[in-house]
Structure formats: C-alpha cells, structure tokens
Amino acid sequence: MSTKRVLCKFFMHGACLKGEYCEFSHDWKDQANNVCTFYQKGACSYGSRCRYDHVKVSRNPKVLPPPQSSSTSRPASTSLQLLGSGHPPHMGNQIDSSNQRHQISVDVLAHSSSKPAWRNDLRHENVLEDGIDWSSNRSLQNQTSLKPADIPICSFAAAGNCPYGDGCPQMHGDLCTTCGKMCLHPYRPDEREEHTKLCEKNHKRLESLKRSQEIECSVCLDRVLSKPTAAERKFGLLSECDHPFCIACIRNWRSNSPASGMDVNSALRACPICRRLSYYVIPSVLWYFSKEEKDEIIESYKSKLKSIDCKYFDFGTGSCPFGTSCFYRHAYRDGRLEEVVLRHLDADDGSVVIAKNIRLSDFLSRMHL
Amino acid sequence: MQASRARLFKEYKEVQREKSADPDIQLICDDSNIFKWTALVKGPSETPYEGGVFQLAFSIPEQYPLLPPQVRFLTKIFHPNVHFKTGEICLDILKNAWSPAWTLQSVCRAIIALMAHPEPDSPLNCDSGNLLRSGDIKGYQSMARMYTRLAAVPKKG
Numbered sequence: 001m002s003t004k005r006v007l008c009k010f011f012m013h014g015a016c017l018k019g020e021y022c023e024f025s026h027d028w029k030d031q032a033n034n035v036c037t038f039y040q041k042g043a044c045s046y047g048s049r050c051r052y053d054h055v056k057v058s059r060n061p062k063v064l065p066p067p068q069s070s071s072t073s074r075p076a077s078t079s080l081q082l083l084g085s086g087h088p089p090h091m092g093n094q095i096d097s098s099n100q101r102h103q104i105s106v107d108v109l110a111h112s113s114s115k116p117a118w119r120n121d122l123r124h125e126n127v128l129e130d131g132i133d134w135s136s137n138r139s140l141q142n143q144t145s146l147k148p149a150d151i152p153i154c155s156f157a158a159a160g161n162c163p164y165g166d167g168c169p170q171m172h173g174d175l176c177t178t179c180g181k182m183c184l185h186p187y188r189p190d191e192r193e194e195h196t197k198l199c200e201k202n203h204k205r206l207e208s209l210k211r212s213q214e215i216e217c218s219v220c221l222d223r224v225l226s227k228p229t230a231a232e233r234k235f236g237l238l239s240e241c242d243h244p245f246c247i248a249c250i251r252n253w254r255s256n257s258p259a260s261g262m263d264v265n266s267a268l269r270a271c272p273i274c275r276r277l278s279y280y281v282i283p284s285v286l287w288y289f290s291k292e293e294k295d296e297i298i299e300s301y302k303s304k305l306k307s308i309d310c311k312y313f314d315f316g317t318g319s320c321p322f323g324t325s326c327f328y329r330h331a332y333r334d335g336r337l338e339e340v341v342l343r344h345l346d347a348d349d350g351s352v353v354i355a356k357n358i359r360l361s362d363f364l365s366r367m368h369l
Numbered sequence: 370m371q372a373s374r375a376r377l378f379k380e381y382k383e384v385q386r387e388k389s390a391d392p393d394i395q396l397i398c399d400d401s402n403i404f405k406w407t408a409l410v411k412g413p414s415e416t417p418y419e420g421g422v423f424q425l426a427f428s429i430p431e432q433y434p435l436l437p438p439q440v441r442f443l444t445k446i447f448h449p450n451v452h453f454k455t456g457e458i459c460l461d462i463l464k465n466a467w468s469p470a471w472t473l474q475s476v477c478r479a480i481i482a483l484m485a486h487p488e489p490d491s492p493l494n495c496d497s498g499n500l501l502r503s504g505d506i507k508g509y510q511s512m513a514r515m516y517t518r519l520a521a522v523p524k525k526g
Contacts, residue, residue, distance in 0.1 A: 218470040219434055220372060221379040243470075253469050256435050263465045272470035 007032035045152075149187040158183035178203045205286070212287040218273055219249035224287075235287050237297065238278035241271045247283045254281065280327075302327055313338065373433040377403045380472050394477045404429045407443070408477050412521065413485040417513035418446070421521025425480065426456075427473060437467035440476060445520040447513040449487045449498035458483070459493045 008024035010016035012032060020026075036052035038044035044054065154170035156162035160181045162172065174184040174192075178199040184192045209225075215235070217224050224246050227233045236250035245253075254268055262268050270277050282301045288294040310328035312320035316338070320326050323340070330338035344352050381403070384396045392411075399405035406427035412418025424443040430436045440463060442456035450459040462471060462479055471479075492498025500509040 220376050221383075222375070249469070253435055261465050262467060267466055267468065270468075272468040275468070 005030050009033075147187075149185070151187075153183070153185050157181070208286050208289065208293070211289060215244045215287045217246040217249050218243060219245055219253060222246070233285070235284045237282040237284055237288070237294065238271050238276075239280055239282065239298070240278040241274050241276045242294075243271050243273045244287060245272070247281070250281055373429070373431055374403060376434055377429065380474070383472075384474065391474070391478070393481060394474060396473055396477065404431070404433075406438075406473060408473070410477055410481055412517060413481055416485050417510045418448075418484050418517050418521070421517040422523060423484075423521050425477065427476075429473075434469035434471070437463045437471070438473065438476060439463075440480070445516055446484075447494065447497055447509075447516040448484060449489045449492040449494050449501055450483060452493040453496075457493060459488075459491055 006024050007028070007030045008016050008018075008022050008026055009032065010018075011022065011024070011026045016022055016024075016026065034053045036044050036046075036050050036054050038046075039050070039052070039054040040056070044050050044052075048054070151171055153173040154162050154168050156164075157168065157170075157172045158181060162168050162182070171186070173182045174186055175182050176184050176195060176199055178196070179202075184195060212235070213223065213225050215224055216222065224235055224244065225233050227246065232246060232248055234247040236245045236247035238245075238250070250272075253272060256262060256268055265277060266275070269279065282298050284297045284301070286293075286297070288297055305327040306329055308328050309315065310320050310326055310330055312318050312322070313326070313328070313330045316332045320328075320330065332338070344354060347353055377398075381398050384398075393413075394411075395409040397407050397409075399407070406429070408425040408427065410423050410425060412421040412423060421444075423446060426441055426443050428439040430438070440458055442451055442458065444456075445453070446456075447453065451457070452459075458480065460479060460483055462468070463476070487497075487501060489498040489501035497509060497512070500512065
C-alpha cells in the first residue's frame with residue numbers, strides 16, 4: 001500500500017520534522033493508520049483499552065474482506081453502537097466509518113476462524129464502571145499458547161493494593177509474608193525465591209536501621225543517625241570492642257596528633273570507653289546487634305577495599321608501609337598479585353621479628369655519596 | 370569549634386537534667402562563655418577533706434573533646450598531686466590518658482577519687498608527698514585536715 005495515503009502520526013500531533021519529504025501523508029483528508037502492532041502479533045496486553053485499533057491487517061491488501069465483516073470491524077465500537085452511545089473515545093482522531101478503513105487496506109477479520117483473541121473482544125458487556133475492560137486480559141490467560149509462567153500477575157496487587165480485590169480478573173500473586181504484598185508469582189519458582197531472599201534481606205536491614213537510630217556516639221553524645229549530613233550518619237566500628245561512635249568522631253580522635261600529649265597506643269588507638277586497643281576502624285551505615293552481623297560488616301568492608309588498588313604499592317613500583325596487613329589490593333599491572341615472603345630475623349634476646357623489605361637503594365641513599 | 374560547642378551544650382543539658390543525681394558534684398557553666406565552667410565538689414568521707422567544699426575551675430579547649438579540659442583547684446588544698454600555689458592537678462586522665470568519652474562530670478568524679486587515693490610517687494606538692502612516702506600518715510592527715518578547715522569548710526553563721 002502506498003504510505004503516502006496514510007496520515008502521518010507525527011503530523012497529526014504537529015510534530016513531523018520531515019515536512020514535504022515525509023513518506024506519510026500530511027493531508028488531513030487521509031486516514032491515519034491506527035493499527036496496534038502488538039495485536040498483529042497476537043497479544044496486546046492493553047486489550048480493549050488499547051488506544052490503537054485491534055484489527056487484523058491483511059497481508060494481501062488486494063483481497064477485500066467479506067462485506068459482513070465491516071459491521072464487526074471493531075468489536076468494541078460495534079457493541080457501543082448497539083447501545084446507541086456513539087463511538088469509543090479513543091477513536092476520536094480517526095475516521096469512524098469502517099468502510100473507509102478498508103481504503104487503507106486494513107482487512108478486518110470478524111469471524112472467529114484463526115485466533116480467539118479478537119473473538120473474545122466481543123464480550124464487551126463486562127466493561128467495568130471506569131471503562132476498563134479486563135476481560136481481554138483474562139482472554140489472554142485463557143489462551144492455550146501461553147504457559148502459566150508467562151502470564152504476568154496483577155501489578156496492583158504486587159504493589160500492595162489491588163482496587164478490584166477478589167474480583168480482579170488478573171491473576172494475583174501469592175502473599176509474601178515479609179513485605180505483605182501479593183507479589184509472588186505462583187508459577188515462577190526462581191523469581192519467588194529471589195524475591196523472598198531479597199525481601200528478607202531488605203527487611204532485616206530495615207529492622208537493623210530502626211534499631212540503629214537509638215545508638216549514640218560517646219564522643220559527641222549525639223545519635224549517630226540523626227546527624228545533619230549523610231556523611232556524618234555513619235558508625236565507626238572498632239575491631240576489638242563493641243562501643244559505638246560516629247565515624248568522624250572516632251577518626252578525629254585516632255588521628256589526633258601525639259604532640260597533644262596523648263599516648264598513641266594507650267589512648268589514641270584505644271577505645272575511648274574501654275581502652276581496648278583496635279588497629280582499625282570500620283565505617284558502617286548500620287549498627288550491629290550480634291557478632292555475626294559485625295563480622296558480616298567487617299567482611300564486606302574488607303572485600304570492598306581488597307578490590308581497590310593500593311596507592312602505596314602502586315602496581316609494584318612503590319612500597320606499602322602496611323605490607324601484608326594492607327587492606328587494599330597489591331597487584332602488578334598484569335593483574336598478578338604480590339607474593340610476599342616474610343623474612344624472620346632472630347634478635348639477640350631470642351625473639352623473632354619480621355623484617356621489612358631490604359633494598360640496596362635504601363642503603364645507598366643513606367650513605368650520602 | 371562547632372563540635373565542641375555542641376558537645377558542651379549537650380553536657381550542660383545533661384547537668385541540668387540530673388542535678389540531683391550526684392550530690393557531691395555541682396557543675397556551673399559560665400553565663401557568657403560555655404568554655405568556662407566551675408565545679409563545687411565535696412571532700413570524700415573518711416578522708417581529711419571530709420566536710421570541705423572545693424571549687425574547681427574548668428577551662429575547655431576549642432578542640433574538646435579531642436583534648437582534655439584544663440582543670441585546677443581554686444580552693445587551697447593540701448594534696449600530693451595538687452600544686453599548693455596554682456591548684457594545678459596531676460592526673461593522667463587530664464594529660465596523656467584522656468579519652469573523648471570522658472565528660473566534665475566524670476572528670477569531677479575522677480578528681481574526687483584522686484582526693485581519696487593520693488599518688489605520692491608523682492607529687493606536685495612535695496611536702497605532702499614526702500609525708501606520705503615517709504609513712505607519716507598522721508602528719509599528712511593533720512595538715513590536710515587543717516587546710517580543709519581553713520579554706521574549704523563553709524563559715525557558719
């Protein structure tokens with residue numbers, strides 16, 4: 001068919017950029033092609049609510065449909081015409097006469113020969129009060145070609161509240177006990193499991209966040225999660241004890257210069273409350289309430305750091321003062337990880353110390369040659 | 370600066386709220402300067418300081434609570450760890466063993482504990498320290514009680 005005789009969709013909205021070069025017609029007298037492409041493939045999820053026409057386009061435009069089909073060209077409009085209420089609103093911007101539709105060689109299939117999809121559209125009497133016809137969706141479900149796992153569940157119920165309740169024609173998911181929403185698809189076990197897992201994780205996190213709200217920092221005496229900026233609303237966990245602090249407070253305290261007279265090991269690196277020595281601080285948005293939770297936080301923090309290249313090691317060109325205890329990644333440019341051989345030196349008093357890397361360059365630089 | 374002010378304000382509110390929680394300590398904030406406080410502490414019982422009320426002056430650094438407050442006795446006291454003239458206190462938690470988790474209230478409590486348990490081995494008041502170190506407990510107690518009577522006991526009438 002000649003596209004020139006089909007009204008341009010963009011022109012209709014006053015937004016065609018092609019102007020006179022457009023392959024579609026810019027003449028209002030011509031008929032717009034308002035055919036739903038999904039319907040052509042057999043399944044449009046909008047059903048009779050679709051703004052496009054649910055008519056079957058013939059592959060061979062020369063074959064004219066049998067005359068009686070014109071009266072049932074659009075089942076929705078037909079039934080409404082029978083009720084004497086004119087045309088459905090979404091047909092407003094096109095020519096209503098079904099005869100004219102043939103001019104754009106749309107072959108309307110009225111008889112129920114091939115697919116039941118448009119056959120079921122005829123049951124238009126169960127239009128709900130707001131004009132949404134769910135029956136077509138049910139008809140989709142009834143199609144034998146669809147497996148139960150392919151049918152989507154009611155999205156309203158999955159979001160928490162379906163206005164149609166038990167009368168909803170769409171399939172409602174099973175209730176997730178954690179989030180209280182009907183969002184578990186009865187025929188998709190993988191999805192169910194994934195949702196349950198995620199939901200439980202979220203729920204746990206939320207609970208723990210709720211409990212964390214009460215926790216006060218012993219340095220600034222504020223509730224950590226009530227601080228004004230997001231960066232401040234973080235806990236600083238000490239590895240060796242369970243006293244809560246803001247990340248900023250504990251880091252400020254630990255980075256306090258020893259020149260202020262404080263002992264590094266007995267005061268600065270110790271917990272301000274119990275004075276137990278901790279060598280590192282772990283930032284966390286959540287406070288923990290069990291040892292397992294704490295271990296989990298520490299593990300995830302360490303694994304995150306392990307994925308970042310150490311700036312001191314610098315792909316092997318630098319040297320990291322933290323050596324094997326460094327939390328960051330010590331890898332060379334080719335991705336090879338640093339292999340560390342510890343050198344044990346026996347001291348005079350019988351104790352063993354671990355020697356740092358001994359470099360000739362260090363020795364030479366000390367000689368001031 | 371802002372952090373120390375906020376923290377001191379918190380402590381101030383806490384002091385107002387629990388005024389009667391510790392009858393031995395009375396903390397008063399300067400009306401115009403939150404970095405200046407005074408405290409009145411009662412001498413602990415069964416010590417030569419019993420019956421006395423000692424005034425302490427707090428001067429709080431801007432980096433508080435990362436740095437300890439400076440505390441000295443305004444009331445004269447005969448104690449091995451308190452300088453007899455300046456009132457300076459030798460106490461580890463006010464120097465190298467400070468912790469930001471300490472509050473002004475807990476510093477007062479530590480000073481009361483120090484009054485009850487003097488450390489003669491790091492004396493600021495050598496006379497007092499020597500009396501204790503030589504085992505002259507009675508001499509130390511007499512001197513301490515005398516100064517308490519003279520300087521710290523409120524005059525009657």
